[in-house]
Amino acid sequence: MTGLIADFLPALRDAARPVPDGVTDGAGRPAGRRFDVYRNNVAVSLIEAMETGFPAVARLIGSRNFRHLARGFAVAHPPRTPVMMGYGQAFPGYLAGMEALAHVPYLPDVARLELALRGSYHAADHVPLTPDALAAIPPERLEDTRLPLAPSVRLLRSDWPIVEIWAYTMRDGAPKPAGTGQDVAVLRQGFDPEPVALPAGGFAFLRALQSGAPLGRATELALQDTPDFDPGASLGLLLGHGALCQPEDLP
Amino acid sequence: MFDSARAPLPPKPGVGYKPQHYAAIMESPGALGWLEIHAENYMGAGGRPIAQLRHLSDRFPVSVHGVGLSIGGEGRLDPDHLARLRHLCDWLNPASFSEHLAWSTHEGAFFNDLLPLPYTDATLTRICDHIDEVQEVLGRRMLLENPSSYLAFADSTWDEPGFLAEIARRTGCGLLLDVNNVFVSAMNLGYDPRAFIDAFPLQAVGEIHLGGHDEDHDDHGAPLLIDSHGAEVADPVWALLDHVLAKSGPRPVLIEWDTDVPDWPVLEAEAARAGRALAQVTA
Known part of the structure; x- marks a missing residue:
């Protein structure tokens, strides 16, 4: 399947891209929205990991805003390891770079504090x-x-x-x-x-x-x-x- | 080939461990015979998760279930992650280690989901190489779990039971049969779940999973079941479990409930139901 995952990935990350060729339903018809199950799983699982990791940030800006922000963050900074307890180290910097959040200038520091709390929780x-x-x-x-x-x-x-x-x-x-x-x-x-x-x-x-x-x-x-x-x-x-x-x- | 002195999982009901159930499990385990943890949640250096796991493993057999090794991936297995798994298995000495027929990492990026792959001679060879490596590094036999499928690959040349049987034959690994996944995949791809079970190499099955699913529809209005682990096990899945157990004999049966996790008595009742299904069959 050389290249198959390479074909799969862009469509997985970006819902605007067409579903890759070669994936079907059980009757050989194009997979269509069946592919969205995977797109959705990837996006939602990362958003939920961010909600678990940054509950104070989520409360400060509201759940809808947070989920939107977390989705963008997950695309820009996908996890580099399956150990999700450390995920989101780049989030404070990401928040600091968002002009739309300039009215909550302390938000990046709240995210830093939440990372510190999580790091401490899992420390030796x-x-x-x-x-x-x-x-x-x-x-x-x-x-x-x-x-x-x-x-x-x-x-x-x-x-x-x-x-x-x-x-x-x-x-x-x-x-x-x-x-x-x-x-x-x-x-x-x-x-x-x-x-x-x-x-x-x-x-x-x-x-x-x-x-x-x-x-x-x-x-x-x-x-x-x-x-x-x-x-x-x-x-x-x-x-x-x-x-x-x-x-x-x-x- | 591997250390067989280690006690295997008992043919009893188990549950996927959730930290919010810790006190209730210690107080009133009910039908619970063993526990399964997701390996990646116990890779911190210390703190409450590790301490709870030590206490639990003093009392119950524990199964370590990996969700991030990407055995079906195109690249080589992540040596750092394999080392973390080895560290966990070394200190915990679990009754079982299992992983998925899926991929989740590509070129260093982790997708936090179990993604599908076509069943071809090429993917078969690569998966067998990966399983050989896992079993060598961990020094133990692993179990490989069948996925829940939402789509099929035009390139596939093997059916799933045959593919898994061949992997087990070549590598000596065992299989983890997720009966809910069989039902979900069968409904989604339009085949008979009982025929799937009848073709499955049940002698290689070291563990069974059960979980809840959600119902949706595809573009043509056909049912599209989603493996959500967020509800009670559906009745047709219990019936399919009976069909499996009648052929396989007793096996360790796990209830997975990972989203909208209920209070312990609800989860324990599901485990007790699995216990009743097990009681109907004899070895």
Whole structure:
């Protein structure tokens, strides 16, 4: 069947193209709208995957608009792997390029947050560092101690109050978003990821920890970013969410 | 050829696992004898899906059903995807691994659907090569499932039962007989589903699927059944199952319900009905 799939594909992707030759009903007549079953399955399955992956974006612009947008996205960016849990990485950029969505400028960041939540949900498990284990580190060793972030931690920065926008969209009774840009960590205690707004300097601190810097160096970097950075507040936040790993070299 | 020490799926009813049923299944499994998962949903590194699967597999035999390997595709199998399947089968050690007579990937783009192919000597050879590779990489015998068809290929030179029988003969793979797919294809392409079953190599069948379908019409007003997995199994499909089981003897029978998924008691009742069909036949 050399070329058969090549014939099939353009018609599969584009409903305006004629049904390929050589496909029939059971009586040898041209397949006609029978071919549409496959066209429809491909388009609808990808649209549904996008709806599952980006529920907040879908709510913000309405289901009809979202399905239209998702259809266009799926044609422009078909999945490159059968593992659909990662599908839609290019969606924030796609949204940012849509002039018709200029009135919802925070939409790409909502999509980024949803990708971070999904990535966190499927990330590897870890053994959380306990407050006792942290307290047991001798003070003189703290500076050189590496406290790895959990593999499920995701970090993002937004020019919008993105945690509030997401919560207001997804949760009954959440307050109306107010305020300005936010640095966000997605933290997963157990199995449920939660977006958390970070205090000033927290983003630089967590990013340094995530890249393997010891506590002293991470604090230094955060202080360069935010002169009144408080490492205790950020560490407390991470400990409280079980977002630090038990390092192998701790007593 | 392959490790036969691994316990096979039991000849009991199973269901396609949906995470929303986790607590209900653990609490009141009812007629449930085993579970099937879609391989691609369990290829993350961790989190709830993997943890639930570990718990479920402690309690029930699990079948891994791939939906993305594109065994009927023109190119070579995706080595990364084969490696992911191998990783899953290695740690889970499922009772069965199955995939589809279909293609879903072309030149790196994945279509998220099971797409049809003509049955010719050329496609037969390529599919057998792909199945040989899968069985070698996974170190186990796989089952290949018959598709639901909405159209036919003028180029086909084999009928579907003969094509599948020849694949099983050449590769040593088993077959997964989807009885709803047989009914849907037979209605859509105008042949007798019982004659299809009578021509099917039932001795190679290691698992049976049942699912719901929707009804539509083609350009000529002829019935066009859609394999939706979104409803109860239709009565003529249950009757066709009886016809299969009377000839094949007991087999593991799976209920697939993937869209508009009902509460557990509704799905369990379908599994119980499959259990009653199995109880009527003896090995």
